[in-house]
Amino acid sequence: MPNLFAPNDLHLTVIDRELENQRGRTVAGMAHFAGTGPANATCRECVHWTGCGESTGYAAKKIGGGQIKPRACAQFKSMMRGQIGGKIPYDVAACKYFDRNPSPPPAYEGRS
Numbered sequence: 001m002p003n004l005f006a007p008n009d010l011h012l013t014v015i016d017r018e019l020e021n022q023r024g025r026t027v028a029g030m031a032h033f034a035g036t037g038p039a040n041a042t043c044r045e046c047v048h049w050t051g052c053g054e055s056t057g058y059a060a061k062k063i064g065g066g067q068i069k070p071r072a073c074a075q076f077k078s079m080m081r082g083q084i085g086g087k088i089p090y091d092v093a094a095c096k097y098f099d100r101n102p103s104p105p106p107a108y109e110g111r112s
Contacts, residue, residue, distance in 0.1 A: 029085025030095050031075035037094030044068065044090035047101045048075040052084045058109040066109045 022033040031048065043049045050056075051071040058066040070087035075097045077084050090107055 025093055026095075027086060027088045027092050029073055029076050029088055030092070031073055031079055031097045032095035034095060035093040036096040037098030038100075041094035041098055041100070042090060043071075043073070043088050043092045043094055044107060045098075045101055045104045046073075046094055047099045048073050048097060049088065049090075049101070049104075050074045052077050054084070054087075068105055068107055068109070 019033075022035045025034040027034065030043075037046075049071050050073075052074055054072060056069060056071055058068055060066055068090050070089045072084045072087055
């Protein structure tokens with residue numbers, strides 16, 4: 001299991017292991033903790049995972065197509081009064097603000 005704590009946190013008492021696990025999986029720019037949304041849902045499947053006007057698309061093609069690039073969260077932008085957060089990888093566990101996208105982009109270019 002990876003170390004969920006920064007070096008300065010090593011001597012702190014863990015009160016809630018589930019919360020620490022969620023915190024460890026959360027990416028800067030998410031609207032809430034990773035894993036607080038529906039089971040097995042990812043950010044890529046959410047309508048808020050949009051890019052917020054930044055360049056979106058796929059990485060350079062490799063065999064079978066390139067992987068989708070990380071995108072910013074529109075829910076985070078809304079909550080932070082227009083500030084765009086960090087880019088979130090497509091496979092991060094969804095947060096509590098998850099709203100299913102009826103047609104999410106494929107994880108790899110050219111696939112469904």
